[in-house]
Amino acid sequence: MLSDQDMIRMIMEGDRHAAILLIQSTEKLVAHIVFKLITEPSARKDLTQDIYLKTFRYLPKFRFQCKLSTWVGQISYTTCIDHLRRRKELVTLAPGNEATDEDIPWQEINPETLDVSQRLSRKERAEILEKLTLTLPPVYRTLITLFHKEELSIDEIMDITGLPVGTVKSYLFRARKMLKERLLNYYSKEDL
Amino acid sequence: MSNTHLTEEELQSYALNIPADIEAVLHVNTCNHCQLQVRAYQMLYSQIRESDTPALDLAVEELVPAYLPNMGTSEIMEYRYLYCLLFIAALPLAALIIVCWNMLSWLFSGIFTSALLLLLCSLLAMGIWELFRNHDKKINTLKPH
Numbered sequence: 001m002l003s004d005q006d007m008i009r010m011i012m013e014g015d016r017h018a019a020i021l022l023i024q025s026t027e028k029l030v031a032h033i034v035f036k037l038i039t040e041p042s043a044r045k046d047l048t049q050d051i052y053l054k055t056f057r058y059l060p061k062f063r064f065q066c067k068l069s070t071w072v073g074q075i076s077y078t079t080c081i082d083h084l085r086r087r088k089e090l091v092t093l094a095p096g097n098e099a100t101d102e103d104i105p106w107q108e109i110n111p112e113t114l115d116v117s118q119r120l121s122r123k124e125r126a127e128i129l130e131k132l133t134l135t136l137p138p139v140y141r142t143l144i145t146l147f148h149k150e151e152l153s154i155d156e157i158m159d160i161t162g163l164p165v166g167t168v169k170s171y172l173f174r175a176r177k178m179l180k181e182r183l184l185n186y187y188s189k190e191d192l
Numbered sequence: 193m194s195n196t197h198l199t200e201e202e203l204q205s206y207a208l209n210i211p212a213d214i215e216a217v218l219h220v221n222t223c224n225h226c227q228l229q230v231r232a233y234q235m236l237y238s239q240i241r242e243s244d245t246p247a248l249d250l251a252v253e254e255l256v257p258a259y260l261p262n263m264g265t266s267e268i269m270e271y272r273y274l275y276c277l278l279f280i281a282a283l284p285l286a287a288l289i290i291v292c293w294n295m296l297s298w299l300f301s302g303i304f305t306s307a308l309l310l311l312l313c314s315l316l317a318m319g320i321w322e323l324f325r326n327h328d329k330k331i332n333t334l335k336p337h
Contacts, residue, residue, distance in 0.1 A: 011260055019256045027252070028245050035246040048248050052255040059261050065329070122242070129239045148240040176204055180232045187232075 004068040008059060023052060026072040032150055033073060033160075036142040037080040039134070047083055051076045066159045073160040077142070084138065132182045140175035147172055195219075198226050207233030 002010070002021060010018035030051055034044050054075050062071055133141045139161075146152045146160065157168050198206065198216055206212050206220060207230050220226045289296065298304065 014260050016256055016260065019260060020252050023252045023255050027248055031246045031248050034248075041249075045249055048250055049255060053257060056257050056261055065326075125239055126243055129236075129243060144240065148237055149243060149245075173201060173204065176233065176236065177200055179236055180229070183236055184228075184232050187235075 004064070007068065008062060011056070011059060019056065022055070022068070022072075026069050029069060029073050029150060030076045032145050033076040033142055034080060036133075036145050037077070037084065037138045039138075043083065047079055051079050054079065067156075070156055070159045073146075073156075074162070077160050078162075128186060129179075129183075132179055132186070135182065136175055136178060140171055140178070143168060143171050144175045144179070197223065198229075203229045204233055206230050207237060 002018065007018050007022055011022065030048060034047055034051070038044050038047060051072070055072050058075075062068065065071075066074075133144070136144070143157060143161070146157050147154075152160070154165060154168055157163075158165055161168065163171070196219075198212075198219065202212065202216055203226065206216065212220075220230060
């Protein structure tokens with residue numbers, strides 16, 4: 001496996017194979033960020049291209065302040081947030097003005113589509129979780145995915161999102177609480 | 193054993209297997225309400241972990257730009273210009289100090305000398321400390337996990 005320095009050096013020497021390796025090593029992280037922040041499928045493709053275009057354009061300016069993958073994550077996050085701001089789809093969660101579980105309108109899920117009285121398959125549970133996650137604000141669902149799915153540390157999430165440590169922890173806490181409460185609403189005790 | 197339920201924060205930590213105090217463990221072992229909450233959190237965490245990673249609707253080759261960046265002449269020239277500018281800006285300052293030396297000499301006499309030295313040493317120490325922290329952070333980042 002190539003180190004960050006070697007990969008950057010090779011890319012800057014014009015090695016396309018190294019560029020492909022960089023994309024392959026970061027595509028999961030980028031996909032998580034793009035899919036959690038952007039719900040509109042048509043915009044995802046353009047944003048992904050934009051993210052990698054920026055990554056390669058600004059690669060000579062990378063100063064090793066963090067891991068290369070974290071830096072690509074930063075570009076992904078800011079590109080998606082800028083897109084949401086332009087579309088005015090971003091719910092600002094400024095300190096003191098943070099949405100509570102009651103404030104955030106969340107889509108009702110048709111109970112007929114979710115047969116919670118029966119033991120549910122893994123796929124069905126995944127679908128329920130996906131639908132419940134979509135009811136969270138975009139930043140919440142991104143943080144929860146980065147922490148629990150990508151298993152990034154709080155420090156790495158801070159680097160990617162630029163949010164202060166207290167905010168990251170507080171958003172994670174609220175996101176987990178909201179999702180847990182919604183899961184409890186949809187599952188019987190036996191299903192848990 | 194405590195009779196009060198665990199707080200939401202404690203429940204989240206408990207489900208993440210972050211060591212809890214003995215009172216909390218004893219309480220969860222005997223409290224159905226807290227057990228249900230912990231199970232709900234554990235199920236949530238495991239479902240997120242097991243969820244599928246979304247796939248980008250693009251071939252990797254499509255994402256590589258036709259022309260890769262080149263830390264070539266333009267970037268290096270940018271830095272050279274910057275250093276030249278700094279050098280040129282420093283020249284008049286040095287000339288001014290030499291010309292006005294008599295007027296500035298009070299800065300290097302009496303108590304001012306000590307104060308100036310103290311200030312310079314503090315700035316130097318802060319600079320070295322900042323360099324050390326940056327270096328440490330970079331080394332930690334580059335260490336394989």
